[in-house]
Amino acid sequence: MSRSPRSGRAGKERVKTARRRSASSTRWLQRQLNDPYVKKAKAEGYRSRAAYKLIELDDRFEFLKGAKGVVDLGIAPGGWAQVVRQRAPKAGVVGIDLLETDPIDGVTILQMDFMDDAAPKLLKDALGGEADVVLSDMAANTVGHKQTDHLRTMGLIEAGLEFATEILAPGGTYVAKVLAGGADNNLVAQMRRHFASVKHAKPPASRKGSSEWYVVAQGFKGHRDGTGEA
Template sequence: MARGGGAGRVRVKTAKGRTAQSTRWLARQLNDPYVKKAKAEGYRSRAAYKLIELDEKYKLIRQARHVVDLGVAPGGWAQVVKKLSPKAQVVGIDLLPTDPIAEVTLFQMDFMDDKAPQVLCEALGAQPDLVLSDMASNTVGHAQTDHLRTMALVEAAIQFAIENLQKGGAFVSKVFAGGTDQELLVVLKKHFSTVKHAKPPASRKGSSEWYVIAQGFKGRTPQNEVTQGTGGANNVLPG
């Protein structure tokens, strides 16, 4: 690596065996102020600041006592929850391994597994009052396919929230391509008092990710139960 001039920006030389893409990624990481800040403050990823910024605007965490973190690895969001609401019980799940976090229950498991919701709720010991999802599918390089795969995870997260949240609870999820698909937006507006989209400053400008913030869960009644689709697992359809 070489350190160039100009405000101390780090320039990364292409090394043998390193692709141009990986060189660009490394340079971006080394020059990202959020990456540096996360390292200095003990957070496992720069993504922690996305949740911190969302919380500053929407007041999501400090009153939360039972939190489910979907797509928890590497653990930055769970760290934020425990820092801002130390008394909160937090349960997280991810396909990837996550190093232990004090007073956080972690499962290495596919959230799309039919058993996952029960496992999470039993570990939490209560209905969640906040469900967080930073899940995204592994990309295959085809924009439409990648979007559909990630939106399937968003669907599943929405269904989990609607089936398990305490009345008055909140749901936050990563979405792509400028927001939530219209059909899912209809579902959220039906079940929550307010639904908004936000792109926190910590989200890179070049990224297509946004976050949907749904607050004031209305509770479950026969009139607003989630309808199971027949075209695949965990479909959420407007009632």
């Protein structure tokens, strides 16, 4: 017979360690049960607590205001796309993820690896025009080796940046998840060649113990020639 979570001090939920559940899994479950953002997401109909990260970033930088085309890289489970649909209801929205994502009204979802050579063209064709915002909440699979994990993450951000410079309309925004310390100097310099403003931010919904930050590049300078180079 399974046991329900017990209430601990200060009204917090405590999870009893099950025979087949590791201690780390128990800690994760307990953290989820006591996370106000998780509870708020369930109450407000968002698919994940990550929705509030985008809400908080947009409250600060206002990149979704008036957006007509948005691409969501790493869309699963769909919390960010839900926010986009609420804040830019007239925007065309296309998302991609290797994981299966349940349908979202008004959003075209491609289930494939963004790093697949065919992905950028399929995303462009699905959107049918320029984007005002490219969002990337993609995360590389970690191996526990700090330098390797950093390089994998930077690779995703750089691939997302290259795609953003091909599809963004002048004045557009690229938002990407990075690890603690933010994007490295070379990548920031590359972003500054293409965007008027590049800033790092850690929204309140991002857990304090998490290494994630976000880089927000705004004011895309546009294409200077037919090669897609700005």
